Amino acid sequence: MKKLIVANWKMNPQTHGEAERLASAVSKLALKFKGVETVLCLPFVWLADLSQKYADKIEFGSQDVFWENPSAGGGAFTGEISPAMLKNSKVKYAIIGHSERRRHLGETDEMINKKVRAALKNGLRAILCVGETFQEHKKGATQFALRRQLRKDLEGISKFRDRLAVAYEPVWAIGTGVPETPQNAEAAAMFIRSEISKLMPRRVAGGVRIIYGGSVNSRNIGGYLAMPSISGALVGGASLDAKDFGKILKIANNV
Numbered sequence: 001m002k003k004l005i006v007a008n009w010k011m012n013p014q015t016h017g018e019a020e021r022l023a024s025a026v027s028k029l030a031l032k033f034k035g036v037e038t039v040l041c042l043p044f045v046w047l048a049d050l051s052q053k054y055a056d057k058i059e060f061g062s063q064d065v066f067w068e069n070p071s072a073g074g075g076a077f078t079g080e081i082s083p084a085m086l087k088n089s090k091v092k093y094a095i096i097g098h099s100e101r102r103r104h105l106g107e108t109d110e111m112i113n114k115k116v117r118a119a120l121k122n123g124l125r126a127i128l129c130v131g132e133t134f135q136e137h138k139k140g141a142t143q144f145a146l147r148r149q150l151r152k153d154l155e156g157i158s159k160f161r162d163r164l165a166v167a168y169e170p171v172w173a174i175g176t177g178v179p180e181t182p183q184n185a186e187a188a189a190m191f192i193r194s195e196i197s198k199l200m201p202r203r204v205a206g207g208v209r210i211i212y213g214g215s216v217n218s219r220n221i222g223g224y225l226a227m228p229s230i231s232g233a234l235v236g237g238a239s240l241d242a243k244d245f246g247k248i249l250k251i252a253n254n255v
């Protein structure tokens with residue numbers, strides 16, 4: 001199966017011109033490295049335009065999605081974006097439950113569960129982010145944190161195996177330049193697989209892809225992709241530089 005490499009641009013860049021230059025450069029690379037499923041997750045304001053312009057070259061994703069998919073005239077949710085709006089803009093994926101939203105914007109597991117359900121039900125592919133905080137990591141409570149999140153975030157989801165991915169993202173490794181080791185990330189990925197096998201039929205759980213995120217770059221990506229339970233990566237900072245991101249795609253293409 002192709003490796004899944006997801007670029008999370010977060011709240012970058014600040015102009016449409018820069019966003020288009022980056023999307024255009026990366027989409028050329030994606031055409032070259034066809035053995036990789038490359039997904040660009042852009043801020044909404046650039047996403048709608050660029051996903052429609054470049055959808056034949058590369059996949060696009062949002063960094064969030066709302067849980068309501070209103071019928072005509074029912075969209076009384078100021079500021080939110082529905083699954084249908086994304087689908088209708090050629091967006092295929094949605095990152096859901098990123099730790100920056102959990103920590104800074106008060107996103108709860110209940111909200112995340114509603115978003116994952118709505119995304120999957122409405123034909124999007126969901127990339128659910130889970131991971132322990134630094135305190136949990138230090139206390140040896142990583143598995144406890146993962147179990148708590150997975151049970152709540154995936155409650156009631158028993159199908160859509162090909163459309164669900166889980167990103168293991170230790171909170172302390174995000175944007176810090178201090179990644180988790182490939183061996184520990186593999187152990188967490190194996191634990192995630194065993195937990196989701198308890199939450200949904202084994203056949204369904206087996207089709208869920210598990211990827212790693214947290215300070216991934218072109219120098220360390222190879223280590224994660226060599227792990228049997230890790231099917232790809234969620235890349236933040238290093239995805240904003242087409243050259244560096246291109247190196248990541250090249251390595252993923254050759255695995």
Ligand code: PGA
Nearest residue numbers: 174175214215235236237
């Ligand atoms: P990072 O971000 O690669 O900059 O650590 C990853 C993420 O937040 O998804």
